[in-house]
Amino acid sequence: MAMDTFSLFISTLFIFFHITAVASIGVNYGTMGNNLPPPSQVAQFLKTQTTINRVKIFDMNPDIIRAFANTNISLSVTIPNGLIPQLADLATARSWVGANIRPFYPQTKIEYILVGSEVLHWGDAAMVNNLVPAMRSLHHAVNKAGFTAIKVTTQHSLGILNSSRPPSSASFQFGWQQYFLTPMLEYHRQSKSPFMVNPYPYFAWNPSDNNFALFRPNPGLFDRATGKNYTNAYDLLLDAVFVSMKKLGFGDVQIAVGETGWPSAGDPGQWQCTVANARWHNLNVARKAESGVGTPLMPGRKFDTFLFSLFNENLKPGAMDERSFGLFRPDFSAVYDIGIMRQAQAGGGATPTPVTPTSGKQWCVPKKGATDASLQSNINWACTSGGVDCSAVKAGGPCFNPNTTRSHAAYIMNAYYQAKGHQDFNCDFSGTGVVTTSDPSYGACKYTA
Known part of the structure; x- marks a missing residue:
């Protein structure tokens, strides 16, 4: 146990002090704003000014898909939840691929087709019941079309978990295990596609857990069953997913991170929503994704990771924090720097440690x-x-x-x-x-x- 803790400590030091910039990271490109730049400008900005090499969108917008042609940026697209029942039919799935993928691929480097978003959480019975059949049909359709590099998956909120603390006690919601998640994980194993989840420490935040949620120094949470000590909520959530998969016999299936992030602003009283906190959370997530350090139960494993989100989106409903997850403002100025700009900026991804106080003013x-x-x-x-x-x-x-x-x-x-x-x-x-x-x-x- 002592050696495991020491090794984790050394790995953490390696991440924080020997990686000076983030080489690459994925990002979610949402469009719920009336002040956002056109897709062609977005694609060129990402290609020429950043190291972002993966982009995920929440629809099948042809203008966006076309804009990323010949950029060498991998694009993941999302089928609306309402189409899922229709796409369980193989003929319909093949027709859909012909109309929505063939005109753009391979000029646009489509990496993932997501069959809906958080369907088990938000979908009605028809969507939920047809989710795995639609994934199978679309996988068959892209292969028939010769697009074997495209993976078909879907993303899940962590509402699929019954518990997560400690990770060893985690399991999927009982009602979803047998009828939905077991056949889905079997599909992922057969198709070699990742099980995609959205681990947001922010949505589980409470004041007593502030340091744990934000990768700041804390005593950690010790899991007696595994002998692992968790010093951040992000690792804990990923290992809770892994344990839940392993309990169903699918510990070999890869995991991808579809969304995670932290808002840089919020309504009065949301004091956790600051530029400093958003930067520190996303900087640590990006470094972990690039380094391949993994988690306590999945050491050395890399996860395809998409930060949420590219822009602050001023038309998103809800509180101020919902409109403040962006890495960039609509004019392409950075809300904060996590080392993803091609031209070095002040801070350049370095650890944002406090300035040593001096006797003079600053x-x-x-x-x-x-x-x-x-x-x-x-x-x-x-x-x-x-x-x-x-x-x-x-x-x-x-x-x-x-x-x-x-x-x-x-x-x-x-x-x-x-x-x-x-x-x-x-x-x-x-x-x-x-x-x-x-x-x-x-x-x-x-x-x-």
Whole structure:
């Protein structure tokens, strides 16, 4: 037991201190926004500016599928839940592949066809009963078409689990085991496709579990049955899925992560929704995906992983956090940096450790060379999602003059840095901010410190 814990500790140190950037990661590209850029721009941005090499969409939008042609980015597409009963018929499945896959493949590198999304959780009886037959029909159809590299799967919320703590006690919901999940896992074994799940530590978050959910130092949760100690919720959830599969005899089936993420902003009272927390959670998930360190019960295993999500989507219903999962704003400026930009940015994926306190004061100001466009993006974000009081730079305010983008950005970036804590990553602003010990205050415009 001591050796296992020590090995896990050494592996964790390797991830955090020897991987300086994230080489590649998948991302979910949702489109519930009225301010999002066109698909062609999105595809070119991802290809030329980021290391993202996998994209998953939630529909069969032909404009998006066409936009990713010849980008060498793998695209996963999703069939609407309502079509599942029809696609259980083999002839219909072959016709669907001919109409929806053949016109785009292989120019667009389609990797996965997802038969619905979280069907066992949200679907009606007809969808649930026909899910596995539809997966089999579509698998047969893509093979008949000669598209043998395309895998057919579906993604599940972790509502399929009866329990997860500790992982050794985990099992699938009893009513789904025999009739749905056993034949589904048999299909995955035969087709060599992954069982795709959506492990979100965020949705199980509570204040007492904050460090455990966010990969921050904590004593961990010890599983007596396996002798494994869990220091983060993400590993725990994945191992709970693995144990549940193994109890049905399918521990050999691969697992993929369809969605996971953390919001960078929320409604009042959702203090866990910050840029720092979102960055730290997603940085750790991405590093784990790339390193192949695996989990306590699946050491050395890599999981195809899709972060949620590409953009903040302003038309998503619900609370503010639902609209704040994006890695990027609609203008392509980064909400935070996890090391996926091809051109290195400040922070570049390095561990966001707190700055060592000094006796002097510190302020956050724009870097020399930061463009007005990027600084205006900082202003727009900080004055809305960032929670900064920007009244001082409005007409009549003490910091309105000089009326320049750079001057206004300096005040606002510093206000955010001071409010969120003196850490380097709170003055990152996608590589446009820098910490200084020179007070930028002037006249009646006083910068807090």
